[in-house]
Amino acid sequence: xxxxxxxxxxxxxxxxxxxxxxxxxxxxxxxxxxxxxxxxxxxxxxxxxxxxxxxxxxxxxxxxxxxxxxxxxxxxxxxxxxxxxxxxxxxxxxxxxxxxxxxxxxxxxxxxxxxxxxxxxxxxxxxxxxxxxxxxxxxxxxxxxxxxxxxxxxxxxxxxxxxxxxxxxxxxxxxxxxxxxxxxxxxxxxxxxxxxxxxxxx
Amino acid sequence: xxxxxxxxxxxxxxxxxxxxxxxxxxxxxxxxxxxxxxxxxxxxxxxxxxxxxxxxxxxxxxxxxxxxxxxxxxxxxxxxxxxxxxxxxxxxxxxxxxxx
Numbered sequence: 533x534x535x536x537x538x539x540x541x542x543x544x545x546x547x548x549x550x551x552x553x554x555x556x557x558x559x560x561x562x563x564x565x566x567x568x569x570x571x572x573x574x575x576x577x578x579x580x581x582x583x584x585x586x587x588x589x590x591x592x593x594x595x596x597x598x599x600x601x602x603x604x605x606x607x608x609x610x611x612x613x614x615x616x617x618x619x620x621x622x623x624x625x626x627x628x629x630x631x632x633x634x635x636x637x638x639x640x641x642x643x644x645x646x647x648x649x650x651x652x653x654x655x656x657x658x659x660x661x662x663x664x665x666x667x668x669x670x671x672x673x674x675x676x677x678x679x680x681x682x683x684x685x686x687x688x689x690x691x692x693x694x695x696x697x698x699x700x701x702x703x704x705x706x707x708x709x710x711x712x713x714x715x716x717x718x719x720x721x722x723x724x725x726x727x728x729x730x731x732x733x734x
Numbered sequence: 735x736x737x738x739x740x741x742x743x744x745x746x747x748x749x750x751x752x753x754x755x756x757x758x759x760x761x762x763x764x765x766x767x768x769x770x771x772x773x774x775x776x777x778x779x780x781x782x783x784x785x786x787x788x789x790x791x792x793x794x795x796x797x798x799x800x801x802x803x804x805x806x807x808x809x810x811x812x813x814x815x816x817x818x819x820x821x822x823x824x825x826x827x828x829x830x831x832x833x834x
Contacts, residue, residue, distance in 0.1 A: 538736045542744050549748055549771055553755030558763050565767050568748075572774055575744075578736065579785045584777075584796050591800050596770070596807050603811045604763060607818050612761050612825075619760065626757030630750050637746035641739060647786045661793075668790050669797065680801045687805035695812040 538578055544571040556611045562600045569593040583662040741782035749775035760825045762814050766807065773803050 548571065551564035569592040576585035614623075659667070669677055748771055755768030777796045784792025818824055 535736060538740070542740075545744070546747060546751070549751045552767055552771065553751060553759060553764065558761060561764050561767055565770065568771070569774065572778065575741075575778065576781055579741075579781050581781045581784070581793050581796075584781060584793050587797065587800060588777075591804060592770075592774070596804060599807055599811055600763065600767065603815060606815065607824065609761075609763070609824065612759075612764075614760065623758045626754050629757060630754035633753055634747065634750045637743075637750070641742060641746075647738065647783060649787075664790050665793050665797070668794050673794050673798075676798060680798060684801065684805055687809055691808045691812045694809070695815055 534578055538575065541571045541574040541578070544568075545575070556614065558604045558609050558612070559601070562597060562604060565600075566593050566597050569597070581661060583665045738782055738786050742779060745775045745778040745782065748772075748778065760827050762817070762824045762826050763811075765826065766810055766814070770803065770807070773799060 545568050548564045548568040552561045552568065555561050555564065569588060573585045573588040573593070576582075576588060752768045752771035752775060755771065756765050759765055759768065777799055780792040780796045780799070784790060814824060817829065821829060823829065
């Protein structure tokens with residue numbers, strides 16, 4: 533049962549990934565990517581990584597892809613124009629290099645290999661996956677976890693500064709929108725679209 | 735029980751699709767999506783080895799990779815929006831200011 537489900541999810545993942553890079557319309561690419569992420573979340577669930585699977589759906593298929601779709605619609609992109617001899621040559625070279633990469637991977641997998649020795653599981657065996665990951669995250673990986681929060685803060689501030697656009701020195705600085713604390717995604721969008729809000733006008 | 739070799743094959747194929755996407759497409763947004771595909775392929779390998787070695791460290795690493803990917807996407811899309819305002823294009827081969 534589980535191998536059959538895995539094959540089904542893997543087929544969906546591969547086909548939708550190919551759709552991402554083959555489709556000319558960026559919106560269709562983004563929606564195919566959502567499908568690929570959901571199939572990957574299913575594979576994570578089959579591998580008994582429930583926390584990662586659900587975070588995959590929430591963060592990737594939810595937040596990140598909403599950001600992608602918002603930018604595609606904000607820029608009002610149509611279908612890509614891909615014609616001309618240089619583009620055809622580059623496409624052929626790209627597929628050739630991809631085939632070389634796949635051949636290298638197949639060669640590596642075909643040689644004799646085995647995973648190294650596994651460490652003993654740190655958490656209690658009766659606890660759920662989320663509980664185990666959380667315990668590990670807040671004990672052994674506490675310092676990287678805090679660094680990650682710092683990284684997110686820096687990214688948030690940087691995105692607001694970048695997406696606000698160029699402005700004359702006389703213009704008053706725009707106060708960050710109230711959605712800043714909800715994460716970097718709404719902060720970016722509010723910072724990106726705030727050209728001149730009505731209350732700024734004299 | 736899914737064999738580890740199947741998972742690594744799937745991960746490698748998805749990674750190769752991402753690499754080809756970066757190489758053949760000229761839309762910066764689609765290139766970004768291909769990079770996300772590559773990150774997800776690496777995540778799949780992490781989770782596969784975490785299951786194989788009975789260790790949760792791989793899943794914690796996937797969590798960190800996802801966080802960094804979220805920050806990277808936010809910053810990258812902001813740069814693309816700014817680039818579009820400046821040059822009216824998202825095609826990477828038309829952005830050649832530094833080309834000698």
